Amino acid sequence: MTAALLVTGAGGVGKTTVSAALGVTAARSGKRTLVLTVDPARRLASALGVGDELGSEPQPHSEEPNLWAAMLDSSLSWRSVATKHADPEVAGRLVNNEFFLAASEHFPASQSYAAADQAATFVEAGAWDLVVIDTPPSAGGIDFFTAPAQMADLVGGRLLRWLTGGPLPGRFLYRRAGRPMLRIADSILGNDLLERVAEFLLDLRTTYDGVADRGRQIEALMGRATILVVTTADPAPITEAARFYRELPEVGGTPAAVIFNRTLPDDWIGFEPPGNVDRELAENLARWGAESLRQSDARAEFAAVNRAEVATIPWMPEPPTDLDGLALLIERAGSLPSGLLEPT
């Protein structure tokens, strides 16, 4: 059975790099591993051996036979909601609808749903021992669990009921019913905007059964995944990581560990340099030591407050540019949970 490792965390903490590093390490230990990434930096993409041409189809790495990489493309797959779950005529109307793209851009859950759908497809394929899933920055990871239900709710017509005034509306019903609020809204907006939105939502509604079924499959699959939360020791991502620790259990997942990326060495804290050391260098150590102390305090506090297993990945000033560099991050990691990369 394919194991899934879901890497969550705020944007900008190095989630994508950590995902890639874990993937490389698993591949080198003999597991057939797929790394699903979101918008990797150019140097990271080239480290994964995919350069600029990373697409949504898994590509094998030229130097590491057990490693594949692919990109989760959230724009592409909302389209697939239409083509998979609506009949061809409706699907054709949907993908050409002026509101369709807007809805896919504006409803954050739809992007997470699309990404989770693709990720689930690769896990179900059974072609890999491990699928490492890097999550989109907007969602941060929690949306992978909540998006399927929210998506079903969206296409299922909660909004549509408002526009049409009935649970099983016919087209244009709201106009005939003459709902006064909608007439006011229409008069403010100056044209038949709401009606056009209602038409779109009616088409979208035909995808409900398909989206709801698929949503339950995705939820079951994400429920089996091992979850990691990545953060740095900065206050904003820590706040976000703490939120994941609070909220993930409510939606069906419990983090296995929090990984503090960009960690400085502990032995810099309070180190007294010998008297003959250059003054500028001694002062430099003192300020980095203060920074290391701040990080260490932040980790201890996080572990205590959230009852979290804390792991660390060292701060590498230059991002890894090849497989060895990525693997080195995990070799130098502190306290990673044992068996993290083992199939469950």
Added chain:
Amino acid sequence: MGTWFSRSLSKLRTEAVLDKRLLLVSGKGGVGKSAVSAALAQLATRQGKRVLLIDMGESAGLTAHLGISELEFTPREVRTDLFAMRMVRSDALIEYLTLQLSLRGLKTLGPLARAFDALATAAPAVREIISIGKVLWEVRERHWDLVVADAPPTGQIGSYLRAPLSIAELVPTGRIQRQAAWMGSTLSNRDLTALVLVNLAEELPTTETAQTLEWLEQNDLVGPPTIVTNRLVDELVTAPSGTGPVRDAAIHHQAVYSEQQRWLGRLPPDITLPYLFGLLTPSEVAARLSDEFEERL
């Protein structure tokens, strides 16, 4: 490789930042956007201005930098002459319907608001116009000398800046269309509005900032942005020597420095802010950055 953008580093752009009426502070997630927003607002207050600081996002960043627990839609005075509020779209919408469309007293405002909310899910630019519209309304009302918005990240800022234009395209006539036109002209008025882009001298933030600059140049919706590059370390004059932590920390510092210089060269900033070592609380960070700004502006 040369710089990605030949940007004219006009003195005016940096000096006049606090003389605007609206500062929109954006940047990639994690670059210190909220800290910079709080710092700029505090500096303006110190210069005797009455300032409204608006948290347009859902992160807890701004409250932490102000050292308070939470913000509400109604502005409250968090320091002398510094007022802060949080954008709540449903509140902004109801305020808009009652004040601007004079639908006051309408009993059934709830359903109308919900119809708009439905619209906001499916129609382009509706949710953005509600948020940016509230910000611009505060600028227009002139209760404040300066409005500082901790704006959505660079990934989304374009759709907010473009919202007035998108609405005008979607709704070709009527009151909303006229208001959209006014909003668009306030955003593009260089005397009133400045966009501040916070950046880090790292690959992903710099790439994203450069893409944003390109988009801004093509779309011409707002004046040239002021680029603030945050968390820069200075150069060590002394070469790393010795053994153990002294040497390791020096090597680490130089590696961070040269990596930063590489990206700094690609996208020269208007203002630089230093890496703050070992500061514990976000409000300490905001206060220190505010001092740093004062030296530079």
